[in-house]
Amino acid sequence: MNTASRRVLPGFGLGLGYTMLYLSLLVLIPLAAAAVKAADLSLAEFWAAVWHPRAVAAYTLTFTASLTAAAINLVLGVVVAWTLVRYEFPFKRLVDALVDVPFALPTAVAGLVYASLYVQDGWLGQFLVPLGFEAAYTRTGIVLVLVFTGFPFVVRTVQPVLEEMDAETEEAAAVLGASRWQTFRRVILPNLIPPALTGFTLAFARSIGEYGSVMFISGNKQYETEIAPRLIFARLEAFEYKEAAAIAVVLLVASFTLLIAVNVLERWSRRHDP
């Protein structure tokens, strides 16, 4: 497959033309139009919209909740991926398939069910609320539902790396007298860090934009449980389009930065590949 294939295979013009047309109409032109709209604001107005105390409270909540959830997922994901690759146990295939449920389950359903599980008379809330663990309509609840929506990322990035790790390297370490713990720390762990960080970043990026599941459980109280996407919606409802666009720009910059970080991490994790 090379430059010669354009002479042999048909459809280059049609394929590229249609791809570019559809991409432009549906994605590029709308995004550009929104950027132009945000540019309507003077720098001072933009700054005022971005640094409004309610906006700052919303980003702070969005970023801390997303970061906490991604960190929890980092630990859970490595444990689950490790167990699924290394050990045999009953219903292993089923458990493996269930890991993907958060990807397939609509976020509105996730929000609905998490909100109902942790209220005072909910299935889990009836045990947890008396212990002082209040998740419904609190920040804890936001983190909890973000742990759910981001759960598969770390598992699915770490799993293939563990599967491909060859037994010989570990055996070599054992033969040379390393204990299990030393082998884990010196041989296995260094290989796990790049994919685990990739999964962490993906989960983090996903959580920043998440809306559907969070709005069910958070109660959306200004300055307390209002996440940044919810504030964009509130601004829109008040016909403050430019302010909404300004906050959207902040979210877009954050998610593009994370997208670049993922690309760098993936290159780093493949650094030993030929």
Next chain:
Amino acid sequence: MTRDIPLTVQRRPQTDPWYVRYTLVGLTLGIVGLLVVVPLANVFGNAFADGVEAYLGYLFGDADTRHAIFLTLMVAPVAVALNTLFGIAAAYTIARFRFRGRTLLTTLIDLPFSVSPVVAGLVFVLLFGLGTPLGGWLRGHGYQVIFAPPVLVLVTAFVTFPFVARELIPVLEANGPEEEIAARSLGANGWQMFWRVTLPNIKWGLLYGIILCNARAMGEFGAIYVVSGRIAGQTDTVPLRIEKLFQGINDRDQTAAFAVASLLTMLALVTLVLKVAVERKLRAEQTKKHE
């Protein structure tokens, strides 16, 4: 535990001491159970709280809920069809040809994944909103786009944009162009080659992409929440209907919310079963190719 140096090649899974294995397996079952299984059970437990008859009543006895189901069944397939056509064209172009800007194009295709659904909705409000030039012009000519089904199709297509293309690019790259070149040299024209060689070779990957795209399209919430105006019986899709019932005050509404949610949960479960089946097919086909 003895710490003999292994003389034979051991099976890796057995090398950790039993207490480590049992702890980690227990933790995994606990994590997946609490995070995934309990919520799934909770959906069905609550949906059927008033019995099967009431459940069916919640789903089909309410005109707004019926309309929401109808709307989702209309909007999602159109968006999926648009993205499928695009996905095939884009994947064929990217996997079979080398041209300037190819890497950039691949990155741009992924772009909608990194845009928050609410931001995606906002983009279309800014474009088609009633106060905007385009929105005003369309309205003047009798076309209602915002707060109407056309914009629901557009945002749904936007948020599910990359799915089919992303699944197809690696499948096409793994297959290689040899069979297509052979078909051409044997005298097939472009469309004959496409229908008889290219498409049959990617059919499982294509199906997989369509399934994932559809699941996401039917479940989309944030973007539609922003652009639809949330008019009951008119622009509420199934996920929006769930939210509206959830906000209702009486217990009947709460149960009805779960009944409607159980539909989307079943869709998700069917999607996962199909995904596992198609993945197995895909793997079987790839190993056959390599033999």
